[in-house]
Amino acid sequence: MxxxxxxxxxxxxxxxxxxxxxxxxxxxxxxxxxxxxxxxxxxxxxxxxxxxxxxxxxxxxxxxxxxxxxxxxxxxxxxxxxxxxxxxxxxxxxxxxxxxxxxxxxxxxxxxxxxxxxSIQLPHGLLTKREIEVLKEIGLGSYDKEICEKLSITQDTLRTHKEHISTKAGIERKPALAVLAYKLGLI
Incomplete structure:
Protein backbone atom coordinates (compact mmCIF):
# COMPACT_ATOMS: atom_id res chain seq x y z
CA MET A 1 0.00 0.00 0.00
CA SER A 119 1.80 37.96 -7.15
CA ILE A 120 3.34 34.62 -7.98
CA GLN A 121 6.83 33.95 -6.65
CA LEU A 122 8.85 31.57 -8.79
CA PRO A 123 12.37 30.29 -8.06
CA HIS A 124 13.97 33.19 -9.95
CA GLY A 125 11.55 36.09 -9.54
CA LEU A 126 7.99 37.39 -9.23
CA LEU A 127 5.64 37.23 -12.19
CA THR A 128 4.17 40.50 -13.36
CA LYS A 129 0.43 40.89 -13.94
CA ARG A 130 0.95 40.58 -17.69
CA GLU A 131 3.14 37.50 -17.32
CA ILE A 132 0.39 35.88 -15.24
CA GLU A 133 -2.13 36.68 -17.98
CA VAL A 134 0.16 35.17 -20.63
CA LEU A 135 0.83 32.08 -18.51
CA LYS A 136 -2.89 31.58 -17.93
CA GLU A 137 -3.59 31.73 -21.67
CA ILE A 138 -0.78 29.24 -22.34
CA GLY A 139 -2.29 26.96 -19.70
CA LEU A 140 -5.66 27.18 -21.41
CA GLY A 141 -4.04 25.91 -24.60
CA SER A 142 -4.36 29.15 -26.55
CA TYR A 143 -2.25 29.53 -29.66
CA ASP A 144 0.27 32.38 -29.74
CA LYS A 145 -1.82 34.31 -32.27
CA GLU A 146 -4.90 33.99 -30.03
CA ILE A 147 -2.93 35.17 -26.99
CA CYS A 148 -1.65 38.19 -28.91
CA GLU A 149 -5.15 39.11 -30.07
CA LYS A 150 -6.75 38.63 -26.65
CA LEU A 151 -4.05 40.60 -24.79
CA SER A 152 -3.49 43.15 -27.60
CA ILE A 153 0.23 42.45 -27.80
CA THR A 154 2.64 41.66 -30.63
CA GLN A 155 4.33 38.32 -31.28
CA ASP A 156 7.64 39.87 -30.16
CA THR A 157 6.10 41.04 -26.88
CA LEU A 158 4.59 37.61 -26.31
CA ARG A 159 7.95 35.97 -26.98
CA THR A 160 9.57 38.31 -24.44
CA HIS A 161 6.93 37.48 -21.81
CA LYS A 162 7.39 33.75 -22.39
CA GLU A 163 11.17 34.13 -22.07
CA HIS A 164 10.80 36.05 -18.80
CA ILE A 165 8.37 33.49 -17.37
CA SER A 166 10.66 30.63 -18.43
CA THR A 167 13.68 32.31 -16.85
CA LYS A 168 11.82 33.02 -13.60
CA ALA A 169 10.51 29.45 -13.46
CA GLY A 170 13.72 27.79 -14.64
CA ILE A 171 11.96 25.94 -17.48
CA GLU A 172 12.35 26.02 -21.25
CA ARG A 173 9.46 24.61 -23.26
CA LYS A 174 5.91 25.89 -23.83
CA PRO A 175 4.34 22.60 -22.62
CA ALA A 176 6.20 23.05 -19.33
CA LEU A 177 4.65 26.52 -19.06
CA ALA A 178 1.18 24.98 -19.47
CA VAL A 179 1.97 22.53 -16.66
CA LEU A 180 3.22 25.44 -14.53
CA ALA A 181 -0.06 27.32 -15.10
CA TYR A 182 -1.95 24.27 -13.86
CA LYS A 183 0.31 23.78 -10.82
CA LEU A 184 -0.12 27.44 -9.87
CA GLY A 185 -3.91 27.16 -10.06
CA LEU A 186 -4.26 29.62 -12.95
CA ILE A 187 -6.46 27.22 -14.90
Missing part, protein backbone atom coordinates in the same frame (compact mmCIF):
# COMPACT_ATOMS: atom_id res chain seq x y z
CA UNK A 2 1.37 3.42 -1.01
CA UNK A 3 1.47 5.78 2.00
CA UNK A 4 2.59 8.83 0.03
CA UNK A 5 -0.94 10.17 -0.25
CA UNK A 6 -1.09 13.95 -0.10
CA UNK A 7 -3.74 15.29 2.25
CA UNK A 8 -4.83 18.92 2.56
CA UNK A 9 -3.06 20.84 5.32
CA UNK A 10 -5.15 20.98 8.47
CA UNK A 11 -7.06 17.81 7.67
CA UNK A 12 -5.05 15.58 9.99
CA UNK A 13 -2.38 17.96 11.31
CA UNK A 14 -2.23 21.31 13.07
CA UNK A 15 -1.42 23.33 9.96
CA UNK A 16 -4.01 25.90 8.88
CA UNK A 17 -5.42 26.25 5.37
CA UNK A 18 -7.72 29.22 4.70
CA UNK A 19 -10.16 29.10 1.81
CA UNK A 20 -13.28 30.82 0.57
CA UNK A 21 -16.40 28.74 0.09
CA UNK A 22 -19.73 30.28 -0.91
CA UNK A 23 -18.28 33.77 -0.32
CA UNK A 24 -17.31 32.95 3.26
CA UNK A 25 -13.81 32.68 4.70
CA UNK A 26 -13.14 29.34 6.33
CA UNK A 27 -10.14 27.50 7.66
CA UNK A 28 -9.25 23.86 7.95
CA UNK A 29 -7.46 22.94 11.18
CA UNK A 30 -7.13 19.57 12.94
CA UNK A 31 -9.81 18.07 10.73
CA UNK A 32 -12.38 20.76 11.50
CA UNK A 33 -13.67 23.53 9.25
CA UNK A 34 -14.11 26.86 11.00
CA UNK A 35 -15.93 29.91 9.67
CA UNK A 36 -14.33 33.32 10.06
CA UNK A 37 -16.38 34.02 13.21
CA UNK A 38 -15.22 30.70 14.73
CA UNK A 39 -11.47 30.98 14.04
CA UNK A 40 -9.42 29.55 16.91
CA UNK A 41 -7.87 32.31 19.06
CA UNK A 42 -4.32 31.30 18.26
CA UNK A 43 -5.09 31.59 14.51
CA UNK A 44 -6.48 35.09 15.04
CA UNK A 45 -3.36 36.04 17.04
CA UNK A 46 -1.04 34.73 14.32
CA UNK A 47 -2.93 36.58 11.57
CA UNK A 48 -2.97 39.80 13.64
CA UNK A 49 0.81 39.57 14.07
CA UNK A 50 1.27 38.93 10.35
CA UNK A 51 -0.91 41.94 9.55
CA UNK A 52 1.26 44.14 11.77
CA UNK A 53 4.38 42.91 9.99
CA UNK A 54 2.94 43.99 6.60
CA UNK A 55 2.55 47.79 6.68
CA UNK A 56 2.07 47.93 2.90
CA UNK A 57 -0.97 45.65 3.20
CA UNK A 58 -2.34 47.64 6.13
CA UNK A 59 -1.95 50.89 4.17
CA UNK A 60 -3.84 49.29 1.27
CA UNK A 61 -6.68 48.33 3.63
CA UNK A 62 -6.81 51.88 5.00
CA UNK A 63 -6.81 53.32 1.46
CA UNK A 64 -9.63 50.92 0.62
CA UNK A 65 -11.47 52.55 3.56
CA UNK A 66 -11.64 49.31 5.52
CA UNK A 67 -11.13 50.52 9.09
CA UNK A 68 -12.98 47.98 11.24
CA UNK A 69 -10.34 45.55 12.63
CA UNK A 70 -12.46 42.44 11.94
CA UNK A 71 -13.24 43.56 8.40
CA UNK A 72 -9.54 44.33 7.89
CA UNK A 73 -8.67 40.80 8.97
CA UNK A 74 -11.42 39.30 6.82
CA UNK A 75 -10.15 41.14 3.71
CA UNK A 76 -6.52 40.43 4.56
CA UNK A 77 -7.18 36.69 4.76
CA UNK A 78 -9.31 36.72 1.61
CA UNK A 79 -6.71 38.56 -0.45
CA UNK A 80 -3.62 36.79 0.83
CA UNK A 81 -4.78 33.25 1.63
CA UNK A 82 -8.24 32.71 0.11
CA UNK A 83 -7.34 29.94 -2.33
CA UNK A 84 -7.44 26.26 -1.40
CA UNK A 85 -4.07 25.29 -2.83
CA UNK A 86 -3.05 22.29 -0.70
CA UNK A 87 -0.22 24.32 0.83
CA UNK A 88 -0.66 25.46 4.44
CA UNK A 89 -1.15 29.15 5.11
CA UNK A 90 0.08 28.63 8.67
CA UNK A 91 2.60 25.83 9.14
CA UNK A 92 2.46 23.15 11.83
CA UNK A 93 5.05 25.30 13.66
CA UNK A 94 2.72 28.34 13.66
CA UNK A 95 4.62 30.22 10.95
CA UNK A 96 2.71 32.21 8.34
CA UNK A 97 3.87 31.02 4.94
CA UNK A 98 4.15 33.31 1.90
CA UNK A 99 0.83 34.56 0.60
CA UNK A 100 -0.53 32.64 -2.34
CA UNK A 101 -1.86 33.85 -5.65
CA UNK A 102 -5.64 34.15 -5.44
CA UNK A 103 -7.64 35.11 -8.52
CA UNK A 104 -10.39 37.07 -6.84
CA UNK A 105 -11.92 38.38 -10.05
CA UNK A 106 -10.40 41.84 -9.55
CA UNK A 107 -6.95 40.95 -10.88
CA UNK A 108 -5.68 43.54 -13.32
CA UNK A 109 -8.26 46.11 -12.15
CA UNK A 110 -7.71 46.34 -8.40
CA UNK A 111 -5.69 49.39 -7.27
CA UNK A 112 -4.42 47.37 -4.29
CA UNK A 113 -3.08 44.47 -6.33
CA UNK A 114 0.41 43.56 -5.24
CA UNK A 115 0.03 45.60 -2.05
CA UNK A 116 -2.56 43.53 -0.23
CA UNK A 117 -2.53 40.37 -2.32
CA UNK A 118 0.46 38.60 -3.75
Missing amino acids: DNRQSLPPGLVDNAVEFFIHQHEIKCLYLGNVYTFDQLPEFVVAIVEQDMLSNPKAMQALASWDITDPLEQMRQYIACRFGGFDNNPDISTKGEVLPAEYVDCGRRGKCPYEGKLCN
Whole structure:
Protein backbone atom coordinates (compact mmCIF):
# COMPACT_ATOMS: atom_id res chain seq x y z
CA MET A 1 0.00 0.00 0.00
CA ASP A 2 1.37 3.42 -1.01
CA ASN A 3 1.47 5.78 2.00
CA ARG A 4 2.59 8.83 0.03
CA GLN A 5 -0.94 10.17 -0.25
CA SER A 6 -1.09 13.95 -0.10
CA LEU A 7 -3.74 15.29 2.25
CA PRO A 8 -4.83 18.92 2.56
CA PRO A 9 -3.06 20.84 5.32
CA GLY A 10 -5.15 20.98 8.47
CA LEU A 11 -7.06 17.81 7.67
CA VAL A 12 -5.05 15.58 9.99
CA ASP A 13 -2.38 17.96 11.31
CA ASN A 14 -2.23 21.31 13.07
CA ALA A 15 -1.42 23.33 9.96
CA VAL A 16 -4.01 25.90 8.88
CA GLU A 17 -5.42 26.25 5.37
CA PHE A 18 -7.72 29.22 4.70
CA PHE A 19 -10.16 29.10 1.81
CA ILE A 20 -13.28 30.82 0.57
CA HIS A 21 -16.40 28.74 0.09
CA GLN A 22 -19.73 30.28 -0.91
CA HIS A 23 -18.28 33.77 -0.32
CA GLU A 24 -17.31 32.95 3.26
CA ILE A 25 -13.81 32.68 4.70
CA LYS A 26 -13.14 29.34 6.33
CA CYS A 27 -10.14 27.50 7.66
CA LEU A 28 -9.25 23.86 7.95
CA TYR A 29 -7.46 22.94 11.18
CA LEU A 30 -7.13 19.57 12.94
CA GLY A 31 -9.81 18.07 10.73
CA ASN A 32 -12.38 20.76 11.50
CA VAL A 33 -13.67 23.53 9.25
CA TYR A 34 -14.11 26.86 11.00
CA THR A 35 -15.93 29.91 9.67
CA PHE A 36 -14.33 33.32 10.06
CA ASP A 37 -16.38 34.02 13.21
CA GLN A 38 -15.22 30.70 14.73
CA LEU A 39 -11.47 30.98 14.04
CA PRO A 40 -9.42 29.55 16.91
CA GLU A 41 -7.87 32.31 19.06
CA PHE A 42 -4.32 31.30 18.26
CA VAL A 43 -5.09 31.59 14.51
CA VAL A 44 -6.48 35.09 15.04
CA ALA A 45 -3.36 36.04 17.04
CA ILE A 46 -1.04 34.73 14.32
CA VAL A 47 -2.93 36.58 11.57
CA GLU A 48 -2.97 39.80 13.64
CA GLN A 49 0.81 39.57 14.07
CA ASP A 50 1.27 38.93 10.35
CA MET A 51 -0.91 41.94 9.55
CA LEU A 52 1.26 44.14 11.77
CA SER A 53 4.38 42.91 9.99
CA ASN A 54 2.94 43.99 6.60
CA PRO A 55 2.55 47.79 6.68
CA LYS A 56 2.07 47.93 2.90
CA ALA A 57 -0.97 45.65 3.20
CA MET A 58 -2.34 47.64 6.13
CA GLN A 59 -1.95 50.89 4.17
CA ALA A 60 -3.84 49.29 1.27
CA LEU A 61 -6.68 48.33 3.63
CA ALA A 62 -6.81 51.88 5.00
CA SER A 63 -6.81 53.32 1.46
CA TRP A 64 -9.63 50.92 0.62
CA ASP A 65 -11.47 52.55 3.56
CA ILE A 66 -11.64 49.31 5.52
CA THR A 67 -11.13 50.52 9.09
CA ASP A 68 -12.98 47.98 11.24
CA PRO A 69 -10.34 45.55 12.63
CA LEU A 70 -12.46 42.44 11.94
CA GLU A 71 -13.24 43.56 8.40
CA GLN A 72 -9.54 44.33 7.89
CA MET A 73 -8.67 40.80 8.97
CA ARG A 74 -11.42 39.30 6.82
CA GLN A 75 -10.15 41.14 3.71
CA TYR A 76 -6.52 40.43 4.56
CA ILE A 77 -7.18 36.69 4.76
CA ALA A 78 -9.31 36.72 1.61
CA CYS A 79 -6.71 38.56 -0.45
CA ARG A 80 -3.62 36.79 0.83
CA PHE A 81 -4.78 33.25 1.63
CA GLY A 82 -8.24 32.71 0.11
CA GLY A 83 -7.34 29.94 -2.33
CA PHE A 84 -7.44 26.26 -1.40
CA ASP A 85 -4.07 25.29 -2.83
CA ASN A 86 -3.05 22.29 -0.70
CA ASN A 87 -0.22 24.32 0.83
CA PRO A 88 -0.66 25.46 4.44
CA ASP A 89 -1.15 29.15 5.11
CA ILE A 90 0.08 28.63 8.67
CA SER A 91 2.60 25.83 9.14
CA THR A 92 2.46 23.15 11.83
CA LYS A 93 5.05 25.30 13.66
CA GLY A 94 2.72 28.34 13.66
CA GLU A 95 4.62 30.22 10.95
CA VAL A 96 2.71 32.21 8.34
CA LEU A 97 3.87 31.02 4.94
CA PRO A 98 4.15 33.31 1.90
CA ALA A 99 0.83 34.56 0.60
CA GLU A 100 -0.53 32.64 -2.34
CA TYR A 101 -1.86 33.85 -5.65
CA VAL A 102 -5.64 34.15 -5.44
CA ASP A 103 -7.64 35.11 -8.52
CA CYS A 104 -10.39 37.07 -6.84
CA GLY A 105 -11.92 38.38 -10.05
CA ARG A 106 -10.40 41.84 -9.55
CA ARG A 107 -6.95 40.95 -10.88
CA GLY A 108 -5.68 43.54 -13.32
CA LYS A 109 -8.26 46.11 -12.15
CA CYS A 110 -7.71 46.34 -8.40
CA PRO A 111 -5.69 49.39 -7.27
CA TYR A 112 -4.42 47.37 -4.29
CA GLU A 113 -3.08 44.47 -6.33
CA GLY A 114 0.41 43.56 -5.24
CA LYS A 115 0.03 45.60 -2.05
CA LEU A 116 -2.56 43.53 -0.23
CA CYS A 117 -2.53 40.37 -2.32
CA ASN A 118 0.46 38.60 -3.75
CA SER A 119 1.80 37.96 -7.15
CA ILE A 120 3.34 34.62 -7.98
CA GLN A 121 6.83 33.95 -6.65
CA LEU A 122 8.85 31.57 -8.79
CA PRO A 123 12.37 30.29 -8.06
CA HIS A 124 13.97 33.19 -9.95
CA GLY A 125 11.55 36.09 -9.54
CA LEU A 126 7.99 37.39 -9.23
CA LEU A 127 5.64 37.23 -12.19
CA THR A 128 4.17 40.50 -13.36
CA LYS A 129 0.43 40.89 -13.94
CA ARG A 130 0.95 40.58 -17.69
CA GLU A 131 3.14 37.50 -17.32
CA ILE A 132 0.39 35.88 -15.24
CA GLU A 133 -2.13 36.68 -17.98
CA VAL A 134 0.16 35.17 -20.63
CA LEU A 135 0.83 32.08 -18.51
CA LYS A 136 -2.89 31.58 -17.93
CA GLU A 137 -3.59 31.73 -21.67
CA ILE A 138 -0.78 29.24 -22.34
CA GLY A 139 -2.29 26.96 -19.70
CA LEU A 140 -5.66 27.18 -21.41
CA GLY A 141 -4.04 25.91 -24.60
CA SER A 142 -4.36 29.15 -26.55
CA TYR A 143 -2.25 29.53 -29.66
CA ASP A 144 0.27 32.38 -29.74
CA LYS A 145 -1.82 34.31 -32.27
CA GLU A 146 -4.90 33.99 -30.03
CA ILE A 147 -2.93 35.17 -26.99
CA CYS A 148 -1.65 38.19 -28.91
CA GLU A 149 -5.15 39.11 -30.07
CA LYS A 150 -6.75 38.63 -26.65
CA LEU A 151 -4.05 40.60 -24.79
CA SER A 152 -3.49 43.15 -27.60
CA ILE A 153 0.23 42.45 -27.80
CA THR A 154 2.64 41.66 -30.63
CA GLN A 155 4.33 38.32 -31.28
CA ASP A 156 7.64 39.87 -30.16
CA THR A 157 6.10 41.04 -26.88
CA LEU A 158 4.59 37.61 -26.31
CA ARG A 159 7.95 35.97 -26.98
CA THR A 160 9.57 38.31 -24.44
CA HIS A 161 6.93 37.48 -21.81
CA LYS A 162 7.39 33.75 -22.39
CA GLU A 163 11.17 34.13 -22.07
CA HIS A 164 10.80 36.05 -18.80
CA ILE A 165 8.37 33.49 -17.37
CA SER A 166 10.66 30.63 -18.43
CA THR A 167 13.68 32.31 -16.85
CA LYS A 168 11.82 33.02 -13.60
CA ALA A 169 10.51 29.45 -13.46
CA GLY A 170 13.72 27.79 -14.64
CA ILE A 171 11.96 25.94 -17.48
CA GLU A 172 12.35 26.02 -21.25
CA ARG A 173 9.46 24.61 -23.26
CA LYS A 174 5.91 25.89 -23.83
CA PRO A 175 4.34 22.60 -22.62
CA ALA A 176 6.20 23.05 -19.33
CA LEU A 177 4.65 26.52 -19.06
CA ALA A 178 1.18 24.98 -19.47
CA VAL A 179 1.97 22.53 -16.66
CA LEU A 180 3.22 25.44 -14.53
CA ALA A 181 -0.06 27.32 -15.10
CA TYR A 182 -1.95 24.27 -13.86
CA LYS A 183 0.31 23.78 -10.82
CA LEU A 184 -0.12 27.44 -9.87
CA GLY A 185 -3.91 27.16 -10.06
CA LEU A 186 -4.26 29.62 -12.95
CA ILE A 187 -6.46 27.22 -14.90
